[in-house]
Amino acid sequence: MISRRAAVAATALCLAAVFTFGQDSAAATSKEPPMKTVIAGKFTFNYRIDGANLVAKVSCKTNGWIAVGFNPKSAMQGANLILGSVIDGKAVVSDEFGDGMFTHAPDTVLGGTNNIIAGDCTQASGVTTLSFTIPLDSGDPKDVKLVPGAKVKLIFATGATNDIKKKHKDDATKTITL
Ligand code: HEM
DSSP: OOOHHHHHHHHHHHHHHHHHHHHHHHHHHHSOOOOEEEEETTEEEEEEEETTEEEEEEEEEOSSOEEEEEOOSBTTBTOEEEEEEEETTEEEEEEEEEEETTEEEEGGGGTOOOOOSEEEEEEETTEEEEEEEEESOOOOTTSOOOOTTSEEEEEEEEOSSSOTTSOOSEEEEEEEEO
16 A cells, blocks of 8 residues: 555656656757857857758857858958947947958948848857848848858958957858858
8 A cells, every 4th residue: 555655755756757848848849950060260150041041150259340251252352241249238230241352331331231130249258259140042132142052152250349340350261061
């Protein structure tokens, strides 16, 4: 015969098991899908294709702005650039275009549109992290079309400060298959 104390303990154990299971499944469903990782110099680039969008994150050890660019023709020219910095404690994320080999400007200044769906930039412990979601094919002539399975040249840069008008102190390039 089971004692009253044993019955209470068994019931508590069952409830704990159900509760734990509930917690695990909630955690599993709220988990972000995995991202691919690309290392280029001091930059770490993470990305995943999410339907018609690219969800991406770029970070490196720096106290300044950070940027990633897609498919330049030469240096920065023709690249779709996403720049991140933190100004007065606020994240600034800008959709830009390489309008010259060593110059860039916001798409909106060059006759295009801002196509960033979501973006954030944080700075902590000497690391700047820029996260953003952009369409694979925005249709904006000041962006570039990204095709899953095709090669993409990535360019990266970071500045010594948060002034995105100032030239980078570090840069890197890497070609990947998206
Ligand atoms: C803020 C304005 C910028 C200026 C004035 C600038 C200027 C330059 C210059 C003069 C070079 C030639 C090499 C050197 O002198 O170091 C260069 C190279 C480079 N820049 Fe920029 N840059 C700027 C922003 C950016 C941004 C936003 C990115 C990337 C997202 C970038 C990525 C690169 C890369 C990857 C190289 C090397 C190119 C190669 O080796 O083919 N730059 N930049």
